[in-house]
Amino acid sequence: MPEVSIITPCYNSSKFLEETIASVMNQTFTDWEWLITDDQSTDHSVEIIQRINDPRVRLTIAEKNGGAGHARNLALEKAAGRFITFLDADDFWEPNFLNEMIGFMKKENAEIAYSNYARCNEELIPQIEDFKADKEVTFENLLKTCRLSLLSSMYDSQRVGIEYFPEGSKREDHVMWLNLLKKIPVGKPLQKTMAKYRMHSTSVSRKKQNIVKDQYLVYKDFMGFSTLKSLYYTANWAMNGFIKYSKIFN
Template structure:
């Protein structure tokens, strides 16, 4: 069994997919499996993946388009590694990402860990200051802002179990991390920039104003908080989101 399972959803990702593949193939740590679920792409993403001759890469093609959370869940059900980590089909890891994260988790006895990541444009040129892994994450502080990014985080499934994504929510990653952090005291920060995140102008995560309701539902439906609590945490999330992406504060 591989030590690490890499989980990737893919949907019409051909523009950046080869760079993402290269970033995985160039990892100095090699004991991994890469579980890619294609979410019914209409471009040539599947053809690009099928060209790779590596038994560690396991491609599944979804029966129907169900969104990124659904695609990740398909892969998670097949994961056999102790450590679970995520990489979207347009993001990028530095060659030492897996090696550094595993060494850090073993040294710190961490159940969840996360690193810095660079915030880049489509050409992977940094646009803002690197997002800093500067504090431990807990259930309480993650309610106010999602400091855990999928591409720069890892968790120990042997210790905390596999956690699936709620399907149908545009904030499925936040809900997943909150559910994981209910089980442990905290996640540990690795203050090194180990990944590059593409900030697309039309990405869901950048259009905060369009997903206030979805974020409210994170608290009201998924965490089952009261209306007042849910409004309080949604307001905190909105303010922190502005500070996170505003060039004034970066």
């Protein structure tokens, strides 16, 4: 059984996929499985993945395009590793990401951990200050801003179980982390920059003004909060999101 399961959704990612593959293959920690789900790509993504000559890499092709959450869930259904971590098909890990994260989690007896990550343009050149893993994460403070980024976080499935993503929401990662944090008191910060995140100008996560309603539904529908309480946390999330990405504050 592998120590780590890496979960990757892929959709039309051929432009950056080879760099992502290299970042996994160059990991100093080698006891992993990589579960990639292609979400009906129309480019050459599948061909690129199929060229990987490594039995630790397992490709699933979704029967229909169902979005990133659905693709991750298909991979999670097959995950056998104790530790679960995520890497989108256009992001990048430093070579010691897995080694550092697993060592940190065992040392700190952590059920969830997250690290710093660099915020880069499409050429992986940093654009603003690194996102800092500078606070312990709880359910309460995660309601106001999602500090847990998929590419720089890890959880122990032996202790907290496998947590699936809610399908049909553009904020599925936030809901997933909130559901995990309901089970444990705290997630631990590793204050080292272990990953690089590509900030695409057209990405859903950057267009905050277009997904305020989706964020509101995180609280109203998935957390079961009242309208007033949902509006309160949505306002906090919007302000923290502005601070997170604005060069004024970095």
